[in-house]
Amino acid sequence: MGCTVNGREYEAAVDPRMTLADFLREKLRLTGTHLGCEHGVCGACTVIVDGSATRSCLMLAVQADGAEVETVEGLAEDGELAPLQQAFKRNHALQCGFCTPGFLMSVTAALREQSVADEEQAREVLSGNICRCTGYTGLVKSVLEASAGKDANA
Known part of the structure; x- marks a missing residue:
């Protein structure tokens, strides 16, 4: 599975059942994406995938193969808050x-x-x-x- 996260390319072997949220948190250590309800209701896990706000707890990591993913860690630039x-x-x-x-x-x-x-x-x-x-x-x-x-x- 390969995708671009916050402008950086990543390749990783992932379990087919791993969610995008878990991939971001566990594999990439981008822990700004929070898991609240894990049912897509609370919105704490929202990231942007190919330009659309997406509940990362409902999306499998393998579904992000080839995608452009943005997380909260990517909002600030050069130490300046967006x-x-x-x-x-x-x-x-x-x-x-x-x-x-x-x-x-x-x-x-x-x-x-x-x-x-x-x-x-x-x-x-x-x-x-x-x-x-x-x-x-x-x-x-x-x-x-x-x-x-x-x-x-x-």
């Missing part, structure tokens, strides 16, 4: 941090496709992920801030 990560920090959009990587990857994929103009759209973008700590206010503000920054830089 604009969305900076917005999360400024708006206190995390508490325990367990769900944060999944939110970041889901929102990153969504913002690449479209801008988010209002709170309703922001909540829709966030709706596939679950946080048990926050009231989502900081998350909504972060999505709107990152989207506005994206539009200003376009």
Whole structure:
């Protein structure tokens, strides 16, 4: 099985039943991808595969053969947080941090496709992920801030 993860090519022998989440965590030691429910419900394991937000707990590693995979470890560049990560920090959009990587990857994929103009759209973008700590206010503000920054830089 071979794929590109965060711009780096990897080749590895994997058990046919190994999930992409387990491959990332166990084989590549990219532990930012978290496993919560392992049923595709919570979104903590979300990564981007070939441009689409994907629940890595539901995808087999062998299904990623030849794919381009992005994890939360790939968002920051040269030690600088990505604009969305900076917005999360400024708006206190995390508490325990367990769900944060999944939110970041889901929102990153969504913002690449479209801008988010209002709170309703922001909540829709966030709706596939679950946080048990926050009231989502900081998350909504972060999505709107990152989207506005994206539009200003376009």
